[in-house]
Amino acid sequence: xxxxxxxxxxxxxxxxxxxxxxxxxxxxxxxxxxxxxxxxxxxxxxxxxxxxxxxxxxxxxxxxxxxxxxxxxxxxxxxxxxxxxxxxxxxxxxxxxxxxxxxxxxxxxxxxxxxxxxxxxxxxxxxxxxxxxxxxxxxxxxxxxxxxxxxxxxxxxxxxxxxxxxxxxxxxxxxxxxxxxxxxxxxxxxxxxxxxxxxxxxxxxxxxxxxxxxxxxxxxxxxxxxxxxxxxxxxxxxxxxxxxxxxxxxxxxxxxxxxxxxxxxxxxxxxxxxxxxxxxxxxxxxxxxxxxxxxxxxxxxxxxxxxxxxxxxxxxxxxxxxxxxxxxxxxxxxxxxxxxxxxxxxxxxxxxxxxxxxxxxxxxxxxxxxxxxxxxxxxxxxxxxxxxxxxxxxxxxxxxxx
Amino acid sequence: xxxxxxxxxxxxxxxxxxxxxxxxxxxxxxxxxxxxxxxxxxxxxxxxxxxxxxxxxxxxxxxxxxxxxxxxxxxxxxxxxxxxxxxxxxxxxxxxxxxxxxxxxxxxxxxxxxxxxxxxxxxxxxxxxxxxxxxxxxxxxxxxxxxxxxxxxxxxxxxxxxxxxxxxxxxxxxxxxxxxxxxxxxxxxxxxxxxxxxxxxxxxxxxxxxxxxxxxxxxxxxxxxxxxxxxxxxxxxxxxxxxxxxxxxxxxxxxxxxxxxxxxxxxxxxxxxxxxxxxxxxxxxxxxxxxxxxx
Numbered sequence: 001x002x003x004x005x006x007x008x009x010x011x012x013x014x015x016x017x018x019x020x021x022x023x024x025x026x027x028x029x030x031x032x033x034x035x036x037x038x039x040x041x042x043x044x045x046x047x048x049x050x051x052x053x054x055x056x057x058x059x060x061x062x063x064x065x066x067x068x069x070x071x072x073x074x075x076x077x078x079x080x081x082x083x084x085x086x087x088x089x090x091x092x093x094x095x096x097x098x099x100x101x102x103x104x105x106x107x108x109x110x111x112x113x114x115x116x117x118x119x120x121x122x123x124x125x126x127x128x129x130x131x132x133x134x135x136x137x138x139x140x141x142x143x144x145x146x147x148x149x150x151x152x153x154x155x156x157x158x159x160x161x162x163x164x165x166x167x168x169x170x171x172x173x174x175x176x177x178x179x180x181x182x183x184x185x186x187x188x189x190x191x192x193x194x195x196x197x198x199x200x201x202x203x204x205x206x207x208x209x210x211x212x213x214x215x216x217x218x219x220x221x222x223x224x225x226x227x228x229x230x231x232x233x234x235x236x237x238x239x240x241x242x243x244x245x246x247x248x249x250x251x252x253x254x255x256x257x258x259x260x261x262x263x264x265x266x267x268x269x270x271x272x273x274x275x276x277x278x279x280x281x282x283x284x285x286x287x288x289x290x291x292x293x294x295x296x297x298x299x300x301x302x303x304x305x306x307x308x309x310x311x312x313x314x315x316x317x318x319x320x321x322x323x324x325x326x327x328x329x330x331x332x333x334x335x336x337x338x339x340x341x342x343x344x345x346x347x348x349x350x351x352x353x354x355x356x357x358x359x360x361x362x363x364x365x366x367x368x369x370x371x372x373x374x375x376x377x378x379x380x381x382x383x384x385x386x387x388x389x390x391x392x393x394x395x396x397x398x399x400x401x402x
Numbered sequence: 403x404x405x406x407x408x409x410x411x412x413x414x415x416x417x418x419x420x421x422x423x424x425x426x427x428x429x430x431x432x433x434x435x436x437x438x439x440x441x442x443x444x445x446x447x448x449x450x451x452x453x454x455x456x457x458x459x460x461x462x463x464x465x466x467x468x469x470x471x472x473x474x475x476x477x478x479x480x481x482x483x484x485x486x487x488x489x490x491x492x493x494x495x496x497x498x499x500x501x502x503x504x505x506x507x508x509x510x511x512x513x514x515x516x517x518x519x520x521x522x523x524x525x526x527x528x529x530x531x532x533x534x535x536x537x538x539x540x541x542x543x544x545x546x547x548x549x550x551x552x553x554x555x556x557x558x559x560x561x562x563x564x565x566x567x568x569x570x571x572x573x574x575x576x577x578x579x580x581x582x583x584x585x586x587x588x589x590x591x592x593x594x595x596x597x598x599x600x601x602x603x604x605x606x607x608x609x610x611x612x613x614x615x616x617x618x619x620x621x622x623x624x625x626x627x628x629x630x631x632x633x634x635x636x637x638x639x640x641x642x643x644x645x646x647x648x649x650x651x652x653x654x655x656x657x658x659x660x661x662x663x664x665x666x667x668x669x670x671x672x673x674x675x676x677x678x679x680x681x682x683x684x685x686x687x688x689x690x691x692x693x694x695x696x697x
Contacts, residue, residue, distance in 0.1 A: 042616075044518075208662035209662075209665075209666060213609075216412040217654055218657070218662045220412075236616075248540050267520075270614060
C-alpha cells in the first residue's frame with residue numbers, strides 16, 4: 001500500500017530527524033535510493049519493500065553489530081534526480097553507504113557520486129553490465145548482470161528450445177526488440193554477443209522508446225525478419241503494448257522477456273489468456289522449487305504482514321536477499337562502513353547456490369560483482385509466472401506457445 | 403507492397419487517436435492562448451476515470467463517455483477559472499511554470515491515490531482485429547479513428563454555424579477585435595476550455611481499450627499534441643485532423659523503415675522544418691495565427 005510506504009517513510013524521517021531510538025540503541029544510517037515517483041515508481045517501490053522488510057527483520061533481531069539500521073530515503077525518479085539525491089544523502093544526511101536502485105540508468109548516475117566521494121554503494125537490483133565494469137572500488141552488486149540474463153536466455157534456447165524445434169543452434173533465428181535506455185541497450189548488446197558466440201543467428205535488432213503508445217512498426221519489422229523467437233527487453237507499459245500488438249498483428253514467433261515488464265502481474269492482467277506461454281528470464285519469482293530457495297516462504301509471509309498484499313514481482317525478493325547480504329557484511333566489519341573494511345568482509349563471503357531465498361549464491365569478484373547469482377527462466381501459465389528452467393529450480397516443464 | 407499498405411493503415415489509425423487528443427488542445431491553445439503543459443494529464447485523468455468506472459461498476463469504456471465527458475468538461479472549466487484565468491496576463495514563462503507544475507502535481511496525486519500499477523481494462527474487443535485483403539485493422543483503434551473523424555465534423559459544424567462557434571473563431575483570429583465587436587471574451591474562455599478538455603477526454607476514453615493506464619501515461623501526449631496543433635494550424639480543425647494523420651504515418655513509416663527508436667526524432671525534425679518554412683502551420687489561417695502562444 002502507498003499508505004504503508006508513506007508511513008514507513010515518515011517513521012524513518014522522524015527517527016533520523018530526532019535520533020531517538022526505540023531502545024536507545026546506536027544507529028547505523030544507510031541511504032536507500034529507489035525511484036518511488038515517476039515512470040518507474042511501481043517496481044522501484046516494490047524493490048524498496050524487499051530491503052525494508054530485511055531492515056525490519058534485522059532490527060527486530062537486534063540490528064547490525066548492535067546498531068539499529070535506519071534508512072535515509074532518496075527518490076531516484078530520474079537519472080538526474082538520482083544524482084542529486086545521492087549528493088543530498090551523502091552531504092546532508094551524512095550516510096556512509098547507499099543501497100538501491102532498481103534502475104540501471106539511475107544507479108549509474110548515483111554511484112558516480114558515491115565513487116567520487118569514496119562512499120560504498122550496494123546495488124541490489126539493476127542489471128546493466130557497466131555498473132560493475134567501471135573500475136569503481138566502492139561498488140558492490142548482489143544481483144545478476146545483463147550478461148547473466150543473456151547467458152540464461154542463450155542456454156535456454158540452445159539446450160531446450162532448439163532441440164524442441166528439431167533445429168541445431170546454428171539454424172535458430174532470433175530477433176531482439178529492446179527499449180533504448182541503459183537497461184535495454186545493455187541487455188540487448190550482451191545477448192547479441194553471447195548468441196552469436198553460441199552460433200545462433202541474430203536476424204534483427206529493434207530498439208524503441210519505452211514511453212511510446214504504438215509499437216506496430218516494431219512488429220512489422222519483426223514479421224519481416226521472421227525469427228523463431230523474439231527476445232524482448234521492456235519496461236512495464238511497452239511490454240504489455242508489444243505483446244498486445246504482437247497478438248493483434250499476428251506475429252508468429254513467441255516472446256521471451258528479460259525481466260522488467262514481463263514479470264509483473266499487470267502484464268498477465270492486461271493480456272489475459274494471451275499471456276499464456278510468454279517466456280521470461282528474471283530474478284527468482286515465487287513459483288519456484290522451494291528446495292532451491294530456502295526462506296522464500298518466510299519472506300512471503302513477512303511481506304503480506306508488512307504490506308498487507310502479495311508481492312507485485314520478484315524485485316522485492318531480490319532486494320530482500322541483497323539487503324541481507326549487505327547487513328551480513330556490515331556485521332562482519334563491526335558496523336564500520338569504511339570501504340577497505342567492507343572490501344575485506346565482502347571478499348570473504350562464500351555462499352553456495354541454493355542457500356538464500358532467491359537461490360543465488362554469493363561470491364564477489366574483484367570488481368564488486370557477485371558471480372554466483374543466476375537468473376531463472378519463467379513462463380506465464382494461467383496467470384502465474386512459473387519457473388520452468390533450469391530443472392534444479394523449476395516447478396513445471398516449459399511449453400511452446402502455438 | 404502489402405507491408406506498405408499495412409504500415410499506412412497502422413499509421414492512419416494511430417494518427418486518428420493523435421488527432422482526437424489534439425483537437426481539444428487546438429481549442430484551448432487557439433482561443434485562450436495558453437501553453438497548457440498539463441494537457442497530457444487531462445488524458446491521464448479521463449483514462450483513470452474510465453478505468454475506475456469499469457473496474458467498480460463494470461461500465462463498458464465506450465459507454466462511460468456519458469459520465470466522463472461531462473465530468474471532464476466541468477474539470478476543464480474549473481481549471482480555467484482557478485488556474486488559468488489568474489495567470490492569463492502574466493508572462494509566457496509564468497504560464498509554462500504554472501502548467502508544468504500542475505502537470506507534475508496531477509501525476510503525483512495519481513501516483514499517491516492510484517499507485518504506480520499499470521492498469522488495463524479488458525473488453526471482448528480489446529485485442530480483436532479485422533482482416534481485409536491480408537491487411538490487419540485493430541478494432542478499438544478503428545473506433546478511435548472513426549470517432550475522431552466524427553468529432554471533427556461536429557466541431558467544424560459547431561464552429562461554423564453557431565453564434566458561440568463564430569465567437570470562438572473570432573477570438574482565435576484576434577481577441578482584441580473580437581472584444582470590440584461585443585464578444586464576451588472571458589465567458590468564451592471558460593467554455594472553450596471546458597469543450598477542449600471534453601474532446602481531450604474523449605481521446606482518453608477511446609485509448610483505454612488498447613492502452614494501459616498509469617500516472618505518467620499522458621506525458622508523451624502533451625508535446626505530441628502541440629506538434630499536431632501547430633503543424634495543422636491554430637484554429638483549423640481539419641488541419642489538426644490531417645496533421646494528426648500525418649504524424650501517425652510519419653511515426654509508422656519512420657518506425658518501420660528507418661528505426662523504431664528514431665520515429666519521434668523524425669517527426670520533430672519535420673515539425674521544425676515546417677515551423678521555419680510555414681510558421682502558421684500547414685493549414686493555418688495566415689498572419690496572426692502563427693504565434694505559439696508566447697504573447
